[in-house]
Amino acid sequence: MELKSVFIVSLCLVAGVKCVAAAAPTPAPNSTLQPILEVCHHVGANKFHQLIQNSSGSYLLKLLQDSAKYPGSFSAFAFTDKAFFNAPAEVQNMAGQELEWLLQYHFAMGYAGNFGSKSDYLYPSVFPSPLEESLPPQDIRINRYNIYESAKLGFHKVVTASGAQILKADVPASNGVVHLIDKVMYPIPYGSNLPEFLANAPDLSTLTYLLKNNSILANLATDPAHPLTLFAPTDTAFSRLTDAQKEKLKDKKTATHVLTYHVLNHALYHAGMYNYQKLTALSGDSILVERGVGGTSVAGKMLTYFDITVTNGVIYKLAEVMFPPGV
CATH class of the missing domain: 2.30.180.10 (FAS1 domain)
Structure with a gap:
């Protein structure tokens, strides 16, 4: 040949297609x-x-x-x-x-x-x-x-x-x-959407449990054409909650409010963030972005890992859990 x-x-x-006679x-x-x-x-x-x-x-x-x-x-x-x-x-x-x-x-x-x-x-x-x-x-x-x-x-x-x-x-x-x-595209996606990635992330097990227990996890399996952004608190972040905060998360309505506060209805990579930017969470609340020499925070909580690409969006890891104003 x-x-x-x-x-x-x-x-x-x-491309995964059948190759027929082609010029x-x-x-x-x-x-x-x-x-x-x-x-x-x-x-x-x-x-x-x-x-x-x-x-x-x-x-x-x-x-x-x-x-x-x-x-x-x-x-x-x-x-x-x-x-x-x-x-x-x-x-x-x-x-x-x-x-x-x-x-x-x-x-x-x-x-x-x-x-x-x-x-x-x-x-x-x-x-x-x-x-x-x-x-x-x-x-x-x-x-x-x-x-x-x-x-x-x-x-x-x-x-x-x-x-x-x-x-x-x-x-x-x-x-x-x-x-x-300006950077290596890493980590690379391996075919997982948001729920599938979370299911295989040992340091995000608490978040995954709460999302599933409050009937949110399945809703994060959007079509790739309608991506999401997830600010994902780690297990360590949840372990730092006060007893009062943990008690609040036992209420389904409050937990849903808090969890959807960590989701955006579009794909936002770190390069698209700027200081004092206001984002709108899935919960309807505003999230303030702050960028400086010390790093990037959302709603005052530091991002610790950036730009994890999945098939239907992007994931960040958070050092602390975000609570919407008034919760």
């Missing part, structure tokens, strides 16, 4: 464009480029090499060198299959760009390859936020990819496009 046919079949397999993509009219990996290198994503190039024989590298002459094949979300070295230690120490999965998630299938006013727009990623997992392709979620700076400067636009801010967009390559992002 010739190279172009191998590539077409591979792309169909990644090869038309070669790029601009023959001066370089392949995606070379473009990543030139825009400053040197570590990103190196990690993929060093994965000799990997599924991702083969796809990129085989598609080098075919435009619109893939879209890379390439993290900067600074982003990699600021990533958690578990990211910097990744190797083998785990690293391959992480890198696969940083590529969307086909053209993903010209985002404009798009928000909560989903692009299927190359992760997982059909050779490794039975999951469907995991989506990269694009969001657009208006960030307030000051009375003089007003608002500016921020576009994110699964929570990573896009610093430079739509850099053309012979086989697609490159977007430079």
